[in-house]
Amino acid sequence: MTEYTARVEPVATGRRLHIPIPLRWGDLDAYNHVNNTAMLQLLEESRVRAFWQALPGETAPPTAVLRPGLDTGVLTLVARQEVEYLAPVPYGRYPLDVQLWFGKLGGSSVEVCYEVCSPPETAGDGGQVVYARASTVVVKVDAASGKPLRLSAEERAAWEPFLDEPIAYSHRR
Amino acid sequence: MTEYTARVEPVATGRRLHIPIPLRWGDLDAYNHVNNTAMLQLLEESRVRAFWQALPGETAPPTAVLRPGLDTGVLTLVARQEVEYLAPVPYGRYPLDVQLWFGKLGGSSVEVCYEVCSPPETAGDGGQVVYARASTVVVKVDAASGKPLRLSAEERAAWEPFLDEPIAYSHRR
């Protein structure tokens, strides 16, 4: 049987986490491009894999310290989202290389920044394609009251190494 | 059989189009809220219903003048998207009231602005809830070359009555 190999480990280079996120053919819309809303699901999944605690038996990066859920009484709500789509994303077998860092660590919220890049496995001479730049403000809230919860010292310590410049959007008006 | 009645007609009030967009229970995520990515699908659907030409036998608002598709050789690509989520959206039977207008009519692109509001049918004394504010930059492109296409005079004429102030985002940094 031929092997199908692909990166699966999140790795860190400098202040960026690289989270490999596989596409699904079902992410395509009638234009045969990854739909703009599916792209946001890829960002969501990269946050979950980068920042949420592993379950028993799983391994995860050291940034994976958050434990949200209706059972823990902690929710992580998306308060703001901004995306610049730079090139249409085709379907392919290799995972996209979603690069994440923090643009800001606030009292009870964080700004996660992303560059969504083509798989390194298929990069040509010009290097990887940057398909999108994006940022998400996520607020940690109490599930019952809906009130913001302070980031813990552990969360801050795990995330500070990945604090860097926020995205400078080119086309804001 | 009890009747289930709901608005289905897009209506215009002043410079805004109101597009009723029904939720699906499947839009909810594990937090029992409409997922942030599903919200973008609701925005997409409101654009399609507001701006895309009706098929034979269908009726549609006079703003519905665009005819994109792989068959027409015209694509409408999302270049930018910005969303502020103001309150969690619960599931309900009545359609959300997605209010749309144009923040800008450019040469080959438009900025669509939205306020996503709770159904008027369930509004209490405080009126409708504004769940989200958002804007999308959509570019009209040639499917084959990927190059921008000029908006037609017909498109401009149909859309200018709905040109108004763009969203003033509260939490941009």
Add this chain to the structure above:
Amino acid sequence: MTEYTARVEPVATGRRLHIPIPLRWGDLDAYNHVNNTAMLQLLEESRVRAFWQALPGETAPPTAVLRPGLDTGVLTLVARQEVEYLAPVPYGRYPLDVQLWFGKLGGSSVEVCYEVCSPPETAGDGGQVVYARASTVVVKVDAASGKPLRLSAEERAAWEPFLDEPIAYSHRR
């Protein structure tokens, strides 16, 4: 403003409920057809609208007597699903006409049967197109224990008028 009118009320004809379910352009896949998995989401939504209790301020058909949710401790789990796709479903503004009935009312489960039909508004001389036939076995379970719960007398009474012959699948092997 031109009117856009469409049925929104569930109606009953004989032993069938007709639930109008609007499509979304996002239901299309790269073949420009409603994706086979999106079709199942339409079935799910028709069940919710036919059988789940209305929220305060909403109206719903008399079959809408079930109240599942993590808050009520009752879940409705899909145990079996069978679908025959008879014709590709294109996108359109009018809701599909999802026709539902019960093929069986068991002790703690029901078999819901469906014919997914094209909108009556666009039917030609040949009548509506039947896009798919399907059936779903749904089990009522206790959220905490996962054990089956008996259908209540109220549920039985509300649903019995819609008990009819199950689907006779043509292509089973």
Add this chain to the structure above:
Amino acid sequence: MTEYTARVEPVATGRRLHIPIPLRWGDLDAYNHVNNTAMLQLLEESRVRAFWQALPGETAPPTAVLRPGLDTGVLTLVARQEVEYLAPVPYGRYPLDVQLWFGKLGGSSVEVCYEVCSPPETAGDGGQVVYARASTVVVKVDAASGKPLRLSAEERAAWEPFLDEPIAYSHRR
């Protein structure tokens, strides 16, 4: 940086292909289980990865010989789908182990059979959990005419090693 390792290669054991399919947190519904429609998207993705040709630069199993698309004029339409859901599927980082084989190779259609199993990485003493059994009839059709197309000799040769007994459903009525 801690490593996160997981199988990514399709492997064959006997007459079965094992396709690792990662979950997304967005596959969960308000019950905190992978939604029954998301499950079908996982099956779709496993078919694509098992049977569709690799793109330049990609590797894929020897069964990946089909090349559908609007550009090739060949579509693969789902004609029938049957699923038995045996246990709720929780979210986790490791890919599900979707096991595929053919229940039948027809003239222009195939029946794909599946067992959707929990990740081998998290299997306890009782072994992997079988979450679902399913089968899909896929027809190869001409995109323009919609007429069935014969399977090629190459397709038959690549797929015959994975022809085995079809699923014996326990709960059909």
